[in-house]
Amino acid sequence: MTKSIISIKDFNLSFGSKKIVENLSFEVRKGEIFGFLGSNGSGKTTTIRALLGIYQADSGELLINGKKFSPEDGGKIGYLPEERGLYKKETVIDTMVYFAQLKGLSKKDALENSMKFLKRVGLEDKAKLKVEKLSGGQQQKIQLGITIIGQPDLLILDEPTKGFDPVNRELLMEIIKEENARGATVIMITHQMEEVEKICDRAILLKNGKCEAYGKVDEIREKYGEKRIVLEFSGKLPKSSKYEITKEEKNYAELSPKADSQEILRELAARSDLIISSFNVQTSTLNEIFLKIYGDQNETEEKNV
Secondary structure: OOOEEEEEEEEEEEEOOEEEEEEEEEEEEOOOEEEEEOOOOOOHHHHHHHHOOOOOOOEEEEEEOOEOOOHHHHHHEEEEOOOOOOOOOOEHHHHHHHHHHHOOOOHHHHHHHHHHHHHHOOOHHHOOOEHHHOOHHHHHHHHHHHHHOOOOOEEEEEOOOOOOOHHHHHHHHHHHHHHHHOOOEEEEEOOOHHHHHHHOOEEEEEEOOEEEEEEEHHHHHHHHOOEEEEEEEEEOOOOEOOEEEEEEEOOEEEEEEOOOHHHHHHHHHOOOOEEEEEEEEEEOOHHHHHHHHHOOOOOOOOOOO
């Protein structure tokens, strides 16, 4: 069985009288890309901060490679916090080299790795500009570069695509996959469900500090999602005890099945007044599952909780 790089058991944490995380247990396996999901205020960032020793747990166990985090292990972890922070009066290259040296790289390796990253993200010509001269998206790339520059074993990325346009979001996804391919374990804290479906192996979804869904992405979709049949046709779509028509437009419908999909297809295909051009069975997306779990509830959006 694949070794766990992170193990969290029976974790509880409160701020005053308010419970933020309650009896939370999960693991992140070495070498996987793990999605950490939930609305603002659900306890995601609190959990990560407790894991990294920034917050003290009320009770429970939070381990990295079988032990509590200590500052000596910091060089093996790349953490991109939701609140970004750069020395904006310094040049891009000086900023990157400084942080790389803090992570134990020699000045030569720090400079070489920094320039390699800048070239990778199309900012090679910005190396000697002050950070404050860069756009928000460009600064975000620099922050990412600082996070991965020491080739850490574990990457924890809190809303990594925040503020990115679709092109740069795709670039970031490629970089995350590259880091994972070289052996890094990646935790993605995100609201972007489609990103989780694209690249995550497993995920956990929190609600009010408790686990609502956990496991392989496909298993979560199968367990918590709903089946639907997407139908393109011409003619008249009949009502049936085998399905419910949940959406119908011209030559298009979505059905909620009450019987086997093949049985429904046979019934529809047998009709002389109906021609089916497309019949697809789909499972709810993670985004749809997220909305279903949260429903109409308006959680208090407490930043950084």
